[in-house]
Amino acid sequence: MAKDPYEALGVARGATEAEIRSAYRKLAKRYHPDMNPGDKAAEERFKEASAAHTLLSDTEKRARYDRGEIDASGQEQGFGGFGGGGARYGSSPFGGGGTAGGQGFGSGEDFSDIFSELFGRSRSSGGGGATRPMRGQDQSYRLRVDFLDAVRGATQRLTLPDGRSLEVKVPAGIEDGQTMRLKGQGGPGMNGGPAGDALIEIQVAPHKLFRREGRDIHVEVPVTLAEAVLGGKITVPTPSGDVTVNVPKHSDSGTRLRLRGKGVAARGSHAAGDQYVTLKLVAGTVDAELEAALREWADRHVAYDPRRDLVD
Template sequence: MSDNPYDVLGVAKDASADEIKKAYRKIAKDSHPDLHPGDAAAEARFKAAAAAFDLLKDPEKRARFDRGEIDASGQERPQQRSYYRDFAEEPGNPYRQGPRYEGYGDEADIFAEFLRRQNRQRGDGFAGRDVKARGADAHYALDVPFIEAATGGSMRITLPDGGDLEVKIPRGIADGQTLRLRGKGGPGYGGGSAGDAYVTLSIRPHPVFSRDGDDIVMTLPITIDEAILGAKVEAPTIDGPVKVTVPKGASTGQVLRLRGRGIAAKGRTAGDQRIELRIVMPKAVDDDLARFMEEWRKTHGYDPRKGVTA
């Protein structure tokens, strides 16, 4: 499989941002690991699409990739070769058209040799020392389940060389945030320090919960008798199920609030969980219920639409 992000998503190089997003969503829907447990090929397609989308959704990254400045993983491409070749060919340059660069395997060797010769010319005493260079930064995309993003956790990224990288997910991390892992990028040259790894997070939607700031929001179905008579029912939270009280005479759209049951990010007061009630009628209305309601309506009928006008 090509690692070119355009090929991975199946879009043209001049595709619009909307076309890129639609292509990613289609692959994510068809290949999501939750929908294909144990399917390594589907998981690989999903991860590749996520990485490609992470690069192409960022206009600056996309432009740099198109110019050849970074590769498909977001890492810097070596740029020194053309610069030093051009410098070496300048008229009057003492290194011009000589065999001085022959035998060097890569740009880092050329760079080191150039600086050593410059130092010898200056006579500053550093001629014999190797040049130290910091390693390249690495860029990754990570798909994080909603609950792990809300409560914190640890995940691993599989690296191109077959290794892996542990990523600590801070409690309450938001979609699109980027984590910096110091020293986890490319190795340095000549004893230089390693680069950093930058991990951009995409939070998966949850079938029950959504997030509003630091509040968790959900809809809780209740029966008609629970709405009329009131009840204690079980409701899920990001930390596990709890019992909540449905007040007598509850209506659809009524909101219950669980204080402190939302996102508890470091350095901030914990948010709440908001539970919107929704009355769900039975699948079939039996004769007993129908007769009861007919008699009830004769003496207790009311108009909830009174005062509602177009």
């Protein structure tokens, strides 16, 4: 049984001629076999939309359908396809069967006019269609990139659903959510037209140590009580490798150190970012000697309250 034409086009029963025409144009462009080679589901959807448009674009047939005199395929109701007046309108406008012309819009325009606009077909005086080159469709993909590869730049391979693979050169400093355009790597062109582009949305994986803000990199580094109080040199990781950093004497948990140029690499008009190292005080192994020293210190500094600002 043919599908209800209003449902097939996605319009209400009270839709205007312009709304019906617009709905059909969108569906025809999306599901046309030339745009979906080998896709049987798209072909069937295109045929449904074409049949629905054929019926609803004819004022008389639409009125008869609305009154229940004919069914969605144009058959007379109650005759089961036998008897007079039972021409079917369920065929594609490109094949034998139903007529392709619809006079309901008052313009005398038929399907060839619609496809001339949608797909670049120009009508000749003899009714035939000369085709012009058409650019292929852009195709969208997602590529998950390691955090450090996004910061430093890298080359990755993206395997496409059709089995092809693309070599994607990820530029240094690319951000999560940015889209790369690979010219000519999308859908194939038609009638000698150029291929479309591949649009690659980058998804940057989080890192267990580093966090990015703009072009700056942030990292939290643990230090011992002795390193914080007495100061000293420690090793700190950066995207470009480990570096030695001097911890100032009397540092505290939360002290932040700045490493110039150790953030996201410079690129184009963007200067290199910085890396910020936040110190995190850790107690580590506590023995009796440390306990005794701290107890003596605490007894001599009973007036010091680090939480005084928390009390109103």
